[in-house]
Amino acid sequence: MVAYLRLLPVLGLLLADGAHVAAQGSHGIANGKEDWTKGESNFIPGAYIVEFEDGHGEASLFSDLQRRGLAATKRLNLNYTLFKGASFQLNAVDLDPHFASSRIASVPSVKQVWPVQRYKRPANTTLSPISSNSSHLRDLSSLSRRETSGNDTYAVHAQVQVDKLHAEGITGKGIRISILDTGVDFNHPALGGCFGKGCVVSYGRDMVGDDYDGSNTPVPGPEPFSTCDGHGTHVTGIIGALPNPMRFVGAAPGATIGMYRVFGCSGDVGADVAISAVNQAFEDGADIITLSLGGASGWTEDSFSVAVSRIVSAGVVCTVANGNSGSAGLFLAGTPANGKGVTAVSSVESTLTPFLGTGAFVSTDNSTANQTLFVYTPGAFAFPSNITLQVWPVTPDVTTDSTYGACSPLSDKAPADLSDKVVLVKYDSACGSWTEVSNLQKNNATYFMFWYDSPGNPWSIGATSASGLGMTGYSQGVQWLDELSSGKDLWFTFVESSSSTKAGVFVPNAINPNYIDTFTSWGPTWQADVNPSITTPGGTILSTWPLPSGGYYIDTGTSMATPIMAAIYALIMQARGIRDPKALLNLVSSTALQLPFYDGTNLYPNELAPVAQQGAGLAQAYKAAHATTLLNVPNIAFNDTDNFVKKTSFTIKNTGKRSVTYTIGQTPALTMYTYGNGDSHFPAPFPNPIAEGASAKLSFSHSKITVPAGKSADITVTATPPQGLNASAIPVYSGYVTVNGTNGDGLVIPYLGVVGSLAKLPVLDPDFNYMIHYNVYSTVPAADNTTYIVPYPISTAAQPIDPPPDYPAPIIQIDAGTPLLRADLTAVGNTADKVNTTKVLGVDVVGSLAGFPLAYTSRSYFVTAFTGMTQEGTIVPEGSYKFLIRALKIYGDVNNPKDYESMLTQTFNIQYNTTAIA
Known part of the structure; x- marks a missing residue:
C-alpha cells in the first residue's frame, strides 16, 4: 500500500511520522499530481497485539485461539506490570480483519486486541558502517583552544533557561531518563566512551x-550499541553530552541515561516491540521516558498510545515528538504524542545556528591575538596552509546588477586587482559558482569565499581555477557583511588546508531565531483535545553522532526538541523533588513563554501562534523550577460546537509564604481555518487561512482574587466561541488564560476549541476514490468495465516482473481522520454466484484489499495494487468486481453502517494469464 502526496513531501526528519501510512500526504492526490513511490502497508497483515484478562496468560491464549480456529504463531511475550499480553501472527488470515479482531476479542483470555502497526524509522539517518574518518576529532581541541573570543553559553539552553539551572548546580542528578531510539554509539568520548554503571549511558537493552x-x-542483545544509524546517538548527546571540542553539553548532564534500541539497521519498528521497550523502561525504574517515534494520527486509542498513557498514569513522565508534518496544516497530531497525559513536543529554531566544517580563523586586526574560529566547506581548490588574507565583499554598490553575487561583472567601483584578497560573494544559483568566479577573475581575484543565501549546510563548490575556494553558511555571511559595512576590516587565516580538520561554531541565526519551526506538526486531535503540549528547540541542533560517521552532526526535527524537554523535566524533578507527571506538566505548561506566529516568510510580532502549533509555548525551565503559584490543569479543551464545554474551572494554589493577589485575564492567539481556498473537503496546507480578529470571549468568576499563603482558590471559566465565522471551514480558536500575581508569577493556561461539527466532517474525498491502472503512474480513472489481465497471484504484493502487470488499483483518499477505513471487494453480476462472501456491515463482501481495514487513520491517501488475492489470502475467481470504500465518521459507532460514508468504484474485470503452480 502506498500513500501519496498532493502538494508537498513530508519533511520526515524524525521518527515521529508515518504511523498509519507509508508516507503522509500533505494535501491529497489532487491538483494534477500523477506520480508516486510504491510502498507497503504500515499494518502487518494477520499480526495482532492482545492484552490478557486478569488471571490469564500466554498458554491459555494460544489454546483458546486454537479452539476457535485461529491458529497462531507467537511474536512477542508482553508480560509487564502495566501491560500483560502478547503479540502473535495468525497462520491463516481471516476473511475480514475487523471480524478477526472481534473473534480474537471474544477469546476468554483476551481483554483488548489491536492490529500490529509499524512505525517509521527516522529519515536519512541510516549510515554506512564507515562513512567518514573520525580521526579529525583529535584536532578539534587545538583549534578550539586557539579561539579567544565568544560566549560559552549554549544558546539552546539559554532559550529554555536550562543555563540558569546549571548555574545553580542543577544537572538532573539522581534522575533516570530512558530513551527509545535507534541505539547509541556509547564509545563516543562525549558520551563517556563506555556502557554501564558510571557511564553516561549506564543501562538499557538492544530490543531488536x-x-x-x-x-x-x-x-535482542544486552547492549544498545549501534553505529549504523545516528539518530539515537544524537538524541543521547542532547540530554547527556559531556564537555567536548564542539563547546556544548547535554541539558541534563547529571542524569542517568538508558537506551532501548528499537530499530535495526534498516526498516521500521512494530508496535509490539515499541510497547515492549517502553514497558521495559518502566520496569527498569525510569523517571522519564523519551521517544521520538510514531506517526501522524490524531487518535488516542491505538495500542502504543494506550501503553504510553498507562505509564504516565503510573507516575512516569513520557515526552514524545509530535511530528514533522507542519506543511500539511491542522489536525495532524502525532501518536503516541496524542496519548492522554503525554507531553507532546513541538519545535522552535535555535537563536544561534551551528556549522560544522573545516576550521579557519577571522580577526579584525590581522593579528593572531584576537582570532575567532569559523568553519567553511572547502571547494575544488584548497586554500593554502598558514596564510592570512584580507576580506573584500561583493555588495550591490560594486556590482553592475546591484546584487551581492557576481553573475554579472563588477562595476568600475570595484578594485581592479583583488589578487591578495579573499572575495566574499553570495552564491547565486541563477548562474553558479563557475560563472561567478570567472567574472571575479576579471578583477584578478584568486581567493573566493562564497556564502549561501538560504538556510542549509554549505557544500563543496567548483570553478575552472582558483588559489582558494570555499563556502560558508547564510548566517555567517550576513554576520561578516554586517561587520564590514560598519567599517571593520576582516582577515581570514587558513591554518590547515585538509578538509579532515573539522570544527564547529555557532553563529547568530539571521533567518528565524526563536521562531516556531514551520515543519512542526499541528494539532488538535480529531476529538478536539489540546495538542501539542509544549515547545522546545529542535531546529538546527548540533549533537553527538556515531564516531565512524564523523562524531558530530547537525540535525533538525521534533526528535531533537523532545530530548530537550525530557532533560528539562529532569532538572525540575531535581530542583523541586517531585516526580508526578501531572504536576510537572502543569508546571511547564503554566510557566511557558508564548511565541508569535511565523508563516515561513513573515513574522507576526503582535499575534500569538495558535495553541495547535505551539501548545503552551516555549518551555522555561527556571520559572517552572521556582514557581510558587501552582495551577491544577495544563490546558482547557472547549471541544467542537456539538460537544461545546461552555463552563469549566481551574484551581490556583499559593505555596509561597505570603498572600498573593492574582489578576485573571486572557490573551487570544490567532484563529485558523482548517479548510480554505474554496476546498471544503481536504484541509488547507500551512499556512492556514487566518480568521482575522476572531477569538473566543472568556469570563471568569473572579477577575482578581487574593489567595493566602498555603491556600487555594477555584476560578470558573465561561466561554463564548468566536462569532460570525464559517463553521463549515472548521475554524480552530485558541489562546491563553493569564494568571498574574503580585509575587511576580505570570502564568498561563492554554485553551483551544473548534467552531463546527467534527462528526459531520466529510471523510471520503468526492473526487479521488476510484479505480486506476496501477503501473501507468496516473490518476486518470480507468474506464468502467476495464479488463485487467494479470499473472495468477502468489501474494497480495505486485509481482516485480518486466513488463509490470497491468494491475487494477483503487485510489482511496480520506480528507479527515477516521476510526476505521475499509476497502472491501464486492462481486458484480454473474460473478456473485461464483464466490464465497461474508456479510460485513450489511453488505456481502468477497474480502478486503491488502492492508485494510485501517484503524485510527489520519487524513491521507492510498494506492494499492489488487493482484487477485485478498488481504485474507483468498484468490478470487476471474470475473467482475467493485471496491466498496467505507470510512467511519468521527464519533461514529463502528458497528452501525449508517455511521459510515460509502463510495463504490467503477466495475473492473480481472483475468489471469497464468495458472496456479501445482
Missing part, C-alpha cells in the same frame, strides 16, 4: 538486533 526491519523476528 541489527537485522530487525519491523516485521521479522527481533533478536
Whole structure:
C-alpha cells in the first residue's frame, strides 16, 4: 500500500511520522499530481497485539485461539506490570480483519486486541558502517583552544533557561531518563566512551538486533550499541553530552541515561516491540521516558498510545515528538504524542545556528591575538596552509546588477586587482559558482569565499581555477557583511588546508531565531483535545553522532526538541523533588513563554501562534523550577460546537509564604481555518487561512482574587466561541488564560476549541476514490468495465516482473481522520454466484484489499495494487468486481453502517494469464 502526496513531501526528519501510512500526504492526490513511490502497508497483515484478562496468560491464549480456529504463531511475550499480553501472527488470515479482531476479542483470555502497526524509522539517518574518518576529532581541541573570543553559553539552553539551572548546580542528578531510539554509539568520548554503571549511558537493552526491519523476528542483545544509524546517538548527546571540542553539553548532564534500541539497521519498528521497550523502561525504574517515534494520527486509542498513557498514569513522565508534518496544516497530531497525559513536543529554531566544517580563523586586526574560529566547506581548490588574507565583499554598490553575487561583472567601483584578497560573494544559483568566479577573475581575484543565501549546510563548490575556494553558511555571511559595512576590516587565516580538520561554531541565526519551526506538526486531535503540549528547540541542533560517521552532526526535527524537554523535566524533578507527571506538566505548561506566529516568510510580532502549533509555548525551565503559584490543569479543551464545554474551572494554589493577589485575564492567539481556498473537503496546507480578529470571549468568576499563603482558590471559566465565522471551514480558536500575581508569577493556561461539527466532517474525498491502472503512474480513472489481465497471484504484493502487470488499483483518499477505513471487494453480476462472501456491515463482501481495514487513520491517501488475492489470502475467481470504500465518521459507532460514508468504484474485470503452480 502506498500513500501519496498532493502538494508537498513530508519533511520526515524524525521518527515521529508515518504511523498509519507509508508516507503522509500533505494535501491529497489532487491538483494534477500523477506520480508516486510504491510502498507497503504500515499494518502487518494477520499480526495482532492482545492484552490478557486478569488471571490469564500466554498458554491459555494460544489454546483458546486454537479452539476457535485461529491458529497462531507467537511474536512477542508482553508480560509487564502495566501491560500483560502478547503479540502473535495468525497462520491463516481471516476473511475480514475487523471480524478477526472481534473473534480474537471474544477469546476468554483476551481483554483488548489491536492490529500490529509499524512505525517509521527516522529519515536519512541510516549510515554506512564507515562513512567518514573520525580521526579529525583529535584536532578539534587545538583549534578550539586557539579561539579567544565568544560566549560559552549554549544558546539552546539559554532559550529554555536550562543555563540558569546549571548555574545553580542543577544537572538532573539522581534522575533516570530512558530513551527509545535507534541505539547509541556509547564509545563516543562525549558520551563517556563506555556502557554501564558510571557511564553516561549506564543501562538499557538492544530490543531488536541489527537485522530487525519491523516485521521479522527481533533478536535482542544486552547492549544498545549501534553505529549504523545516528539518530539515537544524537538524541543521547542532547540530554547527556559531556564537555567536548564542539563547546556544548547535554541539558541534563547529571542524569542517568538508558537506551532501548528499537530499530535495526534498516526498516521500521512494530508496535509490539515499541510497547515492549517502553514497558521495559518502566520496569527498569525510569523517571522519564523519551521517544521520538510514531506517526501522524490524531487518535488516542491505538495500542502504543494506550501503553504510553498507562505509564504516565503510573507516575512516569513520557515526552514524545509530535511530528514533522507542519506543511500539511491542522489536525495532524502525532501518536503516541496524542496519548492522554503525554507531553507532546513541538519545535522552535535555535537563536544561534551551528556549522560544522573545516576550521579557519577571522580577526579584525590581522593579528593572531584576537582570532575567532569559523568553519567553511572547502571547494575544488584548497586554500593554502598558514596564510592570512584580507576580506573584500561583493555588495550591490560594486556590482553592475546591484546584487551581492557576481553573475554579472563588477562595476568600475570595484578594485581592479583583488589578487591578495579573499572575495566574499553570495552564491547565486541563477548562474553558479563557475560563472561567478570567472567574472571575479576579471578583477584578478584568486581567493573566493562564497556564502549561501538560504538556510542549509554549505557544500563543496567548483570553478575552472582558483588559489582558494570555499563556502560558508547564510548566517555567517550576513554576520561578516554586517561587520564590514560598519567599517571593520576582516582577515581570514587558513591554518590547515585538509578538509579532515573539522570544527564547529555557532553563529547568530539571521533567518528565524526563536521562531516556531514551520515543519512542526499541528494539532488538535480529531476529538478536539489540546495538542501539542509544549515547545522546545529542535531546529538546527548540533549533537553527538556515531564516531565512524564523523562524531558530530547537525540535525533538525521534533526528535531533537523532545530530548530537550525530557532533560528539562529532569532538572525540575531535581530542583523541586517531585516526580508526578501531572504536576510537572502543569508546571511547564503554566510557566511557558508564548511565541508569535511565523508563516515561513513573515513574522507576526503582535499575534500569538495558535495553541495547535505551539501548545503552551516555549518551555522555561527556571520559572517552572521556582514557581510558587501552582495551577491544577495544563490546558482547557472547549471541544467542537456539538460537544461545546461552555463552563469549566481551574484551581490556583499559593505555596509561597505570603498572600498573593492574582489578576485573571486572557490573551487570544490567532484563529485558523482548517479548510480554505474554496476546498471544503481536504484541509488547507500551512499556512492556514487566518480568521482575522476572531477569538473566543472568556469570563471568569473572579477577575482578581487574593489567595493566602498555603491556600487555594477555584476560578470558573465561561466561554463564548468566536462569532460570525464559517463553521463549515472548521475554524480552530485558541489562546491563553493569564494568571498574574503580585509575587511576580505570570502564568498561563492554554485553551483551544473548534467552531463546527467534527462528526459531520466529510471523510471520503468526492473526487479521488476510484479505480486506476496501477503501473501507468496516473490518476486518470480507468474506464468502467476495464479488463485487467494479470499473472495468477502468489501474494497480495505486485509481482516485480518486466513488463509490470497491468494491475487494477483503487485510489482511496480520506480528507479527515477516521476510526476505521475499509476497502472491501464486492462481486458484480454473474460473478456473485461464483464466490464465497461474508456479510460485513450489511453488505456481502468477497474480502478486503491488502492492508485494510485501517484503524485510527489520519487524513491521507492510498494506492494499492489488487493482484487477485485478498488481504485474507483468498484468490478470487476471474470475473467482475467493485471496491466498496467505507470510512467511519468521527464519533461514529463502528458497528452501525449508517455511521459510515460509502463510495463504490467503477466495475473492473480481472483475468489471469497464468495458472496456479501445482
